[in-house]
Amino acid sequence: MMNVVLGAGISGLSAAHYLLKTAQKAVVIESSGNLGGWIRSVRKSNIVFEQGPHTVRVAGDGGPNTLALLEDLGLEDRVSAIKSDHPAVKNRMIYVNKHLHMLPTSIMSLLTTSPPFSKPIVSAIFQDLKTPPKVCEDESIHEFVERRLGKEIADYLITAMIRGICAGDGKEISVKFLMKSLHEAEQNHGSIVKGIVKNVLKKQPVKPRLPGTESSLYNKARNEKWSIWSLTGGLEVLPTTLATFIHKLGGKINLNEQCTEIKFDSGKAIVKTRSCTYEADHVFSSLPAYKVAPLLQAQHPIVARELASIPTVSVAVVNLQYEGKLLSQEAFGFLVPSTENLALLGIIFDSVCFPSGDNTVLTVMMGGRWFTDFLGADPSPQKLLDMAVGYVRDILKISVQPQSHIVSVLRDCIPQYVVGHHGRVARIKQYINENKLPLSLIGSSFDGVGVNDVILCARRAVNNIHLK
Numbered sequence: 001m002m003n004v005v006l007g008a009g010i011s012g013l014s015a016a017h018y019l020l021k022t023a024q025k026a027v028v029i030e031s032s033g034n035l036g037g038w039i040r041s042v043r044k045s046n047i048v049f050e051q052g053p054h055t056v057r058v059a060g061d062g063g064p065n066t067l068a069l070l071e072d073l074g075l076e077d078r079v080s081a082i083k084s085d086h087p088a089v090k091n092r093m094i095y096v097n098k099h100l101h102m103l104p105t106s107i108m109s110l111l112t113t114s115p116p117f118s119k120p121i122v123s124a125i126f127q128d129l130k131t132p133p134k135v136c137e138d139e140s141i142h143e144f145v146e147r148r149l150g151k152e153i154a155d156y157l158i159t160a161m162i163r164g165i166c167a168g169d170g171k172e173i174s175v176k177f178l179m180k181s182l183h184e185a186e187q188n189h190g191s192i193v194k195g196i197v198k199n200v201l202k203k204q205p206v207k208p209r210l211p212g213t214e215s216s217l218y219n220k221a222r223n224e225k226w227s228i229w230s231l232t233g234g235l236e237v238l239p240t241t242l243a244t245f246i247h248k249l250g251g252k253i254n255l256n257e258q259c260t261e262i263k264f265d266s267g268k269a270i271v272k273t274r275s276c277t278y279e280a281d282h283v284f285s286s287l288p289a290y291k292v293a294p295l296l297q298a299q300h301p302i303v304a305r306e307l308a309s310i311p312t313v314s315v316a317v318v319n320l321q322y323e324g325k326l327l328s329q330e331a332f333g334f335l336v337p338s339t340e341n342l343a344l345l346g347i348i349f350d351s352v353c354f355p356s357g358d359n360t361v362l363t364v365m366m367g368g369r370w371f372t373d374f375l376g377a378d379p380s381p382q383k384l385l386d387m388a389v390g391y392v393r394d395i396l397k398i399s400v401q402p403q404s405h406i407v408s409v410l411r412d413c414i415p416q417y418v419v420g421h422h423g424r425v426a427r428i429k430q431y432i433n434e435n436k437l438p439l440s441l442i443g444s445s446f447d448g449v450g451v452n453d454v455i456l457c458a459r460r461a462v463n464n465i466h467l468k
C-alpha cells in the first residue's frame, strides 16, 4: 500500500512511523523546511528554549502510547521526568486582582477558604447537588461549570485552565473538550456528584489497553510516579528521531513541498503539490482543518465548509533568560483567567521544571483568543518583548533585564473546540466513511490538542486502515 502523509509535525511523522512499522510505504509531504511543526526547541546561550509544547503528560489515554513510542525509538535515556511530588506538579498559580494565588491541591485546602475564592471549593458539591439538571447536547464549559459548581470556579479556575490548554475563551469552548464525563454525568444522572457516585458503585469494566502501547518505560513511569516529562535537548528530539527512523525504514520526507489539492478517483487519492502529483492508496492529512478545507473544496465542498469552520487562535511566545535564581515561588507557573482582561495568558517557570544552572528561565505566552484585541494584527517583536518583560517585572517582581530572549508569533497554532465541535467532527467522519474516501484526518483539529492526543490519533488511524 502506498500512503501519502501530509505534514511533518508530530502527527504526520508518527503516522508515517506506524505505517512503515507495519510494512507499508509512506511519503511525507511538508510545506516548510522544518520537521516537528509546532514542536520547536531552540538552543541559545546553552539553554534550550521551548517555543511550543514544554512537557507531556504520563496520564490519560495517550500517555502510555507516547512512552511506548519513545522506547521504540530508543529515547529512554533522554527522558527528563518530573515526579508527582515535584513543586512544578504540585504548585500551579492563578493571577487574580493583581495577586498570585496558589491553587488548592490538598484535601485540607479544599475545605478552607482561600483567596480569590469567597467560599471553600468543597461547597461546590452542595451547589451541584441542589441544582436541577439542564438537558442539552452541548454548551460552553464556563456555562456548565457556573451553573453546577458556581461562578467563582467558572471565572477563575475554568477560564484560566482553558487559556492554559488552548489559549481560548471558556465561554466559547465546548464542555466536552475537558469535561465530557462530567457533562454525561449531569445528562444521565442529574448531577456531577450523583454521576460520579453511581459510576464508582457500578463496577467499571477495565478499559482494554490499545495493543502495542505496553512498554517498560511506562511501567517505570508508573513505579516512579512520573507526572510529566520532556527530553534532554528539548522536545524537538522526538520529531527529529522519528524522521531518522522513517528514513531507516525506507520512508521519504519531502520538505519544502506544499500540498495544493487532494482528489479522489476510483478508490485512489491524487495528491497535488506545486511540483508533483502523487497517486496513493490512502492519504493521512495532519494539517490543521482550515488548511485541509481548500484542498478538498473542488470535489467535496460540503466537508470543506465544515473543516473551514473549526477556528484557530494565535499565541505570542516570549522566552526569557535571566542571570541568577530570581523567582520567589517554586511552581510550574501561573495562568491568568479571562476575568483579568489581559493580553497575558500565563507564564511557565521553566527553570523550576528543569535544571537550568544559575539561571531563571521563563516562557511568557500572550494573545490567544484575544490576540488582535490586545496585540494588534501584526505586533513587532520589540513590542512583544517589552510587554513580556513588563509582565515579569510587575507580577514576578523581577526588574533586571533578561540576558537573552526569543520572540515568536505562532500563527493559528491552536484549534478551538467550540460548542458543537464534537458534532461537527462526527459529521466530517461520517461523510468520509459514507463516500468511502481513502482519507484519514489526524492532527490537533479533531480529537484532542495535546502531543499525546495527536500521536494516539495517528496510531488509531493507521490501525483502522488495516481493519478496512
Ligand SMILES: Cc1cc2nc3c(=O)[nH]c(=O)nc-3n(C[C@H](O)[C@H](O)[C@H](O)COP(=O)(O)OP(=O)(O)OC[C@H]3O[C@@H](n4cnc5c(N)ncnc54)[C@H](O)[C@@H]3O)c2cc1C
Residues within 6 Å of the ligand: 006, 007, 008, 009, 010, 011, 012, 029, 030, 031, 032, 034, 035, 036, 037, 038, 039, 051, 052, 053, 054, 055, 056, 057, 257, 258, 259, 260, 286, 287, 288, 291, 315, 317, 410, 413, 414, 442, 443, 444, 449, 450, 451, 452, 454
Ligand atoms: C504554544 C503551544 C504550547 C503547547 N504546549 C503543549 C504542552 O505543553 N503539552 C502538549 O502535550 N501539547 C502542547 N501543545 C500542543 C502540541 O504542540 C500540538 O498538539 C502538536 O504539536 C500538534 O502537532 P501536529 O503534527 O498535529 O500539527 P502541526 O505541528 O501543526 O503540524 C502540521 C504540519 O503540516 C505542515 N503543513 C501545513 N500546510 C501544509 C500543506 N498544505 N502541505 C504540506 N504540509 C503542510 C505544517 O508546516 C506543519 O509542519 C502546545 C501547542 C502550542 C502552539
Ligand SMILES: C=Cc1c2[nH]c(c1C)Cc1[nH]c(c(CCC(=O)O)c1C)Cc1[nH]c(c(C)c1CCC(=O)O)Cc1[nH]c(c(C)c1C=C)C2
Residues within 6 Å of the ligand: 056, 057, 092, 093, 161, 163, 164, 165, 166, 167, 228, 315, 332, 333, 334, 335, 345, 346, 347, 348, 365, 414, 449, 450, 451, 452, 453
Ligand atoms: C498560557 C498558555 C498555554 C500554556 N500551555 C499551553 C498554552 C496554550 C498549551 C498546553 N498546555 C497543556 C496542553 C495539553 C496537554 C495534554 O492535554 O496532554 C496544551 C495544549 C498542558 C497543561 N498546561 C497547564 C494545564 C492545566 C495543562 C493540562 C494538563 C496538565 O495538568 O498538565 C497549565 C499551564 N499551561 C501554561 C501555563 C503557564 C500553565 C500553568 C501554570 C502555558
